[in-house]
Every structure is written in C-alpha cells, then in structure tokens.
Amino acid sequence: xxxxxxVSIRKKELIEYLESQNNDDDWTNIDxxxxxxxxxxGEVNTYKxxxxxxxxxxxxxxxxxxxxxxxEQKQKKDEWExxxxxxxxxxxxx
Numbered sequence: 001x002x003x004x005x006x007v008s009i010r011k012k013e014l015i016e017y018l019e020s021q022n023n024d025d026d027w028t029n030i031d032x033x034x035x036x037x038x039x040x041x042g043e044v045n046t047y048k049x050x051x052x053x054x055x056x057x058x059x060x061x062x063x064x065x066x067x068x069x070x071x072e073q074k075q076k077k078d079e080w081e082x083x084x085x086x087x088x089x090x091x092x093x094x
Contacts, residue, residue, distance in 0.1 A: 005032075005040050 018028060029045040064072075 007042075 021028070029047075030042045031045045032040055032042050034040055
C-alpha cells in the first residue's frame, strides 16, 4: 500500500471556516490539484448545476461557417427543384 499524500487539518480553523460559509449545503467539496511546481493543494469546489437544466438558454448563437451555409442553401435549392418536379402534371388537374 502506498500513501500518495497526507492531509493535516486544524480542526478549530476548519470548523470556523465551515461555519463562515453562508449556504445550506451539508457538503463541502474539495478538489486536490497539483501546482506547476509539483506540489499538491486543495481548492474548494463551488460548482452548482443550473436549476432550470437548460444548457442553451444563455448561450450565444454561434456563426455558421460559409461551407455549412452553402451546403444548406444547396439542399434547399434541391428540395425546391424536386417539389417543382413533383407538382408537374402530365394531364391537367381538373
């Protein structure tokens, strides 16, 4: 069995910190990260998922590439041409 790292916590400071947090969460999430110098450190993870579960609601629309615009335009033209062919009659429709 290997120990990757040890954690030492001053209980009094931890309790004071946790009590100072203004939230109703029962959990405090801590991410253990490695710095550029190779030392490990802990960081409180404050991520909260969105309440409305809407991913695209606040997202800016992305511009469409010229290639995609050309492709969509050709598809529309092809559909229009096909619909013209479908509407042609050998005999008058009356």
